[in-house]
Amino acid sequence: MDLLNLGIRSVFIENMVFAYFLGMCSYLAVSKKVSTATGLGIAVVFVLTITVPTNWLLQELILKENALYELTGLAVLKGQSFEFLQFIMFIAVIASMVQLVEMVVEKFSPALYGALGIFLPLIAVNCAILGASLFMVQREYSLAEATVYGFSSGIGWLLAIVALAAIRERMKYSNVPDGMKGLGITMVITGLMGMALLGLSGIKLDFSKEKKSKETAQVETTVQQNTALTELKK
């Protein structure tokens, strides 16, 4: 149940965009239409769910101190740590996973490829992907936690970009000052959306007492509804 807790926390409270500013480049650039934003969002969820556990395996089996020694049994490697290679290995894994996902999707689901195709290469340099892997190492997650974390932070990112795209579509009808058009107003909107999600920061699901959990869940849903409402009003 900790996993559910972690999942909800990474979607709403520690949202990639609103709390850590990750993946902002594509978040700002591809949020003009809801349909394309959804496409990119789904691609990010896809890639995050695959790369975070892969990088976890890489970190635990190869890069960590003594890990390679335990794997191969070579005496030379005893006490050696390859963590300084972390960045370059992670980015290589991400780039090749993106390529692999692209090939697999193209082969097995041409329709999905048509929808995601152009976005996949973009994702290799999306900070959210590398950021999630680095956070996963820093917070010492287990494999299951890493998988849940990857998936749910992807969902959080998807939520953010789709919400922003929906607001920006409506913005055509508002009279924004010239200098504020485009990037400026988008940043301020993001700030306001972040403020709405800030209201969720104390939530912790506790499943040890079943009765309590129901109450918390109820509070959760009401708060969610409230947020959705405020966003709709905007």
Add this chain to the structure above:
Amino acid sequence: MSEKENNPVTEQNPPLKKESEPLLSKRRKKFISDPLVDDNPITLQVLGICSALAVTSQLEPTFVMAVAVIFVIVFSNLITSLLRNMIPTRIRIITQLAIIATLVILVDQVLRAYFFDVSKLLSVFVGLIITNCIVMGRLEAFAMGNKPWDSVLDGLGSGLGYSWVILAVAFFRELLGSGSLFGFKVWEAIGLGGMPNNGLMVTSVGAFIVLGLIIWVQRSRTGYVEH
């Protein structure tokens, strides 16, 4: 080269000195001055926002981040420019990523060795310089097609343009959020000890709004309008 052979050096005709450009000619000065205001990487090109905001709640880590980014941009531009005729076009992205990642690893190791506290504060965001779109953007758009010295200047310009924006954001966030600058308590020093702090400035929300306003001011001055 062939010109040189055709014009043998005589006493009346000194070596081809005048053809080489001065190190900081007008054209080259533009590489540095353009990204500062008119073509700023953050406020106009919308690049590198990811890392721009995350570290800006205090001035000190922001300053270190700015120096790190300038270092990475300048040297990756230089290396890419030196290798530009050797990099096959089909694998250029991964080559560029490898160059950037190597430099970022250098920066990270140096920070861990000599500035451990700052390195803890910056946490994963040093690593995220790799995916900073400004660096990739400059390599792809400039260094792949220009000479080394021009590329160094171009990198320096973009790095400085990025730095002043994040330092400005950090200035307002630290001043309004914690009432200090570089950890120095400003309000108390000028006798306004009771000045309340705006807690929102310390959270991510403050960063978004401050950057939004800076973009507004900057674009109103340059007259750039996005449609």
